[in-house]
Amino acid sequence: MSIRQNAVLEAIERWTTASIIDQETADRLRSAESKHDLAATARLSQYVLATSGAAVLLIAGGVFLEWAWPTLDDVGRTITLAGTGVAASAAGITLEARGRWAPSSFALQLAGVGLLLTAYVWSERAWPDQSLYATIFGASALFVPGTLIWRSVKSRNALLPGIHFAAGLGFLSIFFDRSTPLSGDSIIWVLDGVLVLTTMILGRLLSAGSEYEGKEWALNAFITSMGVGFVLVTLTATGPLEMEDPMLALDAWWALAVGLTVWGLAAEKAPAEHGGLQYLLALEVLGWIPLGMATCRETLDQGPGLATLVVSGGAVAAYLYADRSGFTPVLAAAAIAFVLPIWGCAVEAGGATGGIAALTLTAGALFWAAGRRGSVEAT
Numbered sequence: 001m002s003i004r005q006n007a008v009l010e011a012i013e014r015w016t017t018a019s020i021i022d023q024e025t026a027d028r029l030r031s032a033e034s035k036h037d038l039a040a041t042a043r044l045s046q047y048v049l050a051t052s053g054a055a056v057l058l059i060a061g062g063v064f065l066e067w068a069w070p071t072l073d074d075v076g077r078t079i080t081l082a083g084t085g086v087a088a089s090a091a092g093i094t095l096e097a098r099g100r101w102a103p104s105s106f107a108l109q110l111a112g113v114g115l116l117l118t119a120y121v122w123s124e125r126a127w128p129d130q131s132l133y134a135t136i137f138g139a140s141a142l143f144v145p146g147t148l149i150w151r152s153v154k155s156r157n158a159l160l161p162g163i164h165f166a167a168g169l170g171f172l173s174i175f176f177d178r179s180t181p182l183s184g185d186s187i188i189w190v191l192d193g194v195l196v197l198t199t200m201i202l203g204r205l206l207s208a209g210s211e212y213e214g215k216e217w218a219l220n221a222f223i224t225s226m227g228v229g230f231v232l233v234t235l236t237a238t239g240p241l242e243m244e245d246p247m248l249a250l251d252a253w254w255a256l257a258v259g260l261t262v263w264g265l266a267a268e269k270a271p272a273e274h275g276g277l278q279y280l281l282a283l284e285v286l287g288w289i290p291l292g293m294a295t296c297r298e299t300l301d302q303g304p305g306l307a308t309l310v311v312s313g314g315a316v317a318a319y320l321y322a323d324r325s326g327f328t329p330v331l332a333a334a335a336i337a338f339v340l341p342i343w344g345c346a347v348e349a350g351g352a353t354g355g356i357a358a359l360t361l362t363a364g365a366l367f368w369a370a371g372r373r374g375s376v377e378a379t
Helices: 003-017 023-071 074-096 099-126 132-154 160-179 184-206 215-238 247-266 275-299 304-325 328-378
Strands: none
Touching: 003 023, 023 074, 074 099, 074 132, 099 132, 099 160, 132 160, 160 184, 160 215, 184 215, 184 247, 215 247, 215 275, 247 275, 275 304, 275 328, 304 328
16 A cells, blocks of 8 residues: 555545545545556556666667777767667657656657767767868757757656756757857857746746646746756856856855745745645755855855854744745755754764764754644644
């Protein structure tokens, strides 16, 4: 019996005991839940087998590449990688039409995108930048992400549009590198502009009314754009801006990401009921642990005490917000972000004994807070 089914059966039992539903209704609900659980188990087994089949197919492709690789020159290797990537993507798209093969389809399309990116990067060994073949091959990099994003959005796939967007930035950078005279810094600025524009468009889609049916893929693409932003901010800070330490720039992007996420959860028309934004905020809270510690200790050259206070203070703020809003993933992340810095600071200051003492005191404070919270609920 799964955890979910056990929770459902316990709920049915509570409703029956409280006379919310009669015994006949309870029996029908138990029967329906049992059938659903059996179907879910069969579907999971099918997914595992299908995914294993896709993995074996990818391994076969890897064996083929290993066999053929030594006999090919750089042009042949580029074409082989590109052809294998197209074949994997085509196979994944074909299987996607059959819902039962969804995991295999996802794995194949993901592998196809990775192989295509590898082919474009490898092409630098085959043809020099801005040569005729490099320009043609680089120009095709514009076609690939546009086609993939359009197709995955049209098919209403929840995950692939975000992945294709992230990969699309890689394809776009390859196009500018291979087919244009733009410098590396200029390419980074262009990618920054594309990211900002895309984030604005996704935010607009997420704030649209219920008439828009693509919010699930838009949400996942928005989450992906937040993650991609950390990479581009680092590249921008260390590249065009020539900052020796990119931490303050990363802090600014983190604050922007948190602000946009909280706005999305609070907006009247935003999909606040969707767990995706909650999990994104939870990841951002966890990300504050290394980010806040590094900023305080390395960039601002402060001691472990202040760094712990800053990070744990942010965790307390996140906990209070999540407790008021009922966001369970954020509550868990805030608890971790509160405890870990205290433990690390105590171990650094007093060794194992100090760590044990600090964690014991922290546990006592948490138990006290839990008791107070329970008292409030009881009243």
